[in-house]
Amino acid sequence: MQFKSMVLSNVEVSPGYFRMRMTAPQELLESSPGQFLMLKVVDAIDPLLRRPFGLFDVGTFAPEYAGCGTQCYTEILYKVVGKGTKMLSALHHGDLVDLLTPLGKGFAAGPAGEEKVLVGGGIGLAPLYYLAKDLVMKGEKVRLFAGGRNRDDILCITEFERLGVETYVSTDDGTLGERGLVTQVLEQHLGSGMRIFACGPTPMLKAVALMAQSHGVPCQVSMEAGMACGVGACLGCVLKGANHTDETPDYRCVCKDGPVFDSFELQWS
Ligand SMILES: Cc1cc2nc3c(=O)[nH]c(=O)nc-3n(C[C@H](O)[C@H](O)[C@H](O)COP(=O)(O)OP(=O)(O)OC[C@H]3O[C@@H](n4cnc5c(N)ncnc54)[C@H](O)[C@@H]3O)c2cc1C
Ligand code: FES
Incomplete structure (x- = not known):
């Protein structure tokens, strides 16, 4: 669905990273973790195109705050990397954005009783909070492995901990958590009865997929x-699907077939 949404807050949670809350229609409560939105600042012609962001959270206000006609909100967590995200970072309470959401295919929770292991690299943590909330609500045991280059890239960990998620943090330079790559920490804890959900830079996803x-x-x-x-x-x-060759092309649209894929669906070489 496409709708106009009002910015409720837009806070810098770490240098260069913002968390923005916006009003949303009730129907968005039917969205799945892992789905995304396309956002355009209302009346902006430059940049013209919408920008994609994972759903960081979707929820309802407590009754005492829900007086002004809107009862539902959505949030994104984003990194400022270029024109569109710089423009977003300047928005304030009351500004309007145009949203197209929920889009794409989200995470499939899998059978109950497995250990659910979330792996996020930097801003890749964004879609994992909504997933963690959903899994915890279903009574699942959830662990989070979060990695970044330095402490500034480790985002919103206390929010995960408040849900009861066991968290493991690592940074390349050792400024927070263990020194090293998130995949090195993950490998020490991998075992049977687990299911992995990962988001982050492609080299990290490739390493996680092959390790899994x-x-x-x-x-x-x-x-x-x-x-x-x-x-x-x-x-x-x-992206190239697992069976892609020059003779028999096998392509997957990230927006429609994904953004979430089973790791064996894709070609990692
Ligand atoms: C399904 C999906 C979900 C996403 N979720 C989030 C999210 O939750 N939080 C978040 O911060 N970002 C997310 N992104 C990336 C985000 O869409 C881009 O960072 C944003 O569009 C950049 O817009 P810009 O105008 O600021 O940068 P531009 O001026 O368009 O580009 C600036 C620089 O960023 C690079 N860049 C642009 N888009 C991407 C991209 N998709 N991936 C890698 N590099 C890119 C460009 O190559 C360029 O070097 C997501 C992308 C996709 C496809
Ligand atoms: S963005 Fe147009 S087909 Fe995916």
Whole structure:
């Protein structure tokens, strides 16, 4: 669905990273963790295109705050990297944005009783909070492995901890948590009865996917690609599927077939 939404807050949670809350219609409560939105600042013509962001959270206000006609909100967590995100970071309470959401295919929770292992690299943590909330509500045991280059890239960990999620933090320079790559920490804890949900830079996702395959652990990855339409019309966001060859092309649209894929669906070489 497409709708106009009002910015409720837009806070810098770490240098260069913002968390923005916006009003949303009740129907968005039917969205799945891992789905995304396409956002455009109302009346802005530059940049013209919408920008994709994972749903960081979707929820309802407590009754005492729900007086002004809107009862539902959504949030995004974003990193300022260029024109569009710089423009977003300047928005304030009361500004309007145009949203197209929920889009794409989200995470599949898998059978009850497994240990659910979330792996986030930097801003890749964004879609994992909504997932953690959903899994915890279903009574699942959830662990989070969060990695970044330095402490500034480790975002919103206390929010995960408040849900009761066991968290493991690592940074390349050792300024927070263990020194090293998130995949090194993950490997020490991998075992049977687990299911992995990962989002982050492609090299990290490749390492997680291959590690999961070698341990026989099911793994879903949330992928990124440049997006123009967000709905499968422009073919601007394709990735190679596992069976792709020059003779028999096998392409997947990140916006429509993903952004969440089973790791074995994609070609990692
Ligand atoms: C499904 C999906 C979900 C996403 N979720 C989030 C999220 O929750 N939080 C978040 O901060 N970002 C997320 N992104 C990335 C986000 O869409 C881009 O950072 C944003 O569009 C950049 O817009 P810009 O105008 O600021 O930068 P631009 O001026 O368009 O680009 C600036 C720089 O960023 C690079 N860039 C642009 N888009 C991407 C991309 N998709 N992946 C990697 N590099 C890119 C460009 O190559 C360029 O170097 C997501 C992307 C996808 C496809
Ligand atoms: S963004 Fe247009 S097809 Fe995916």
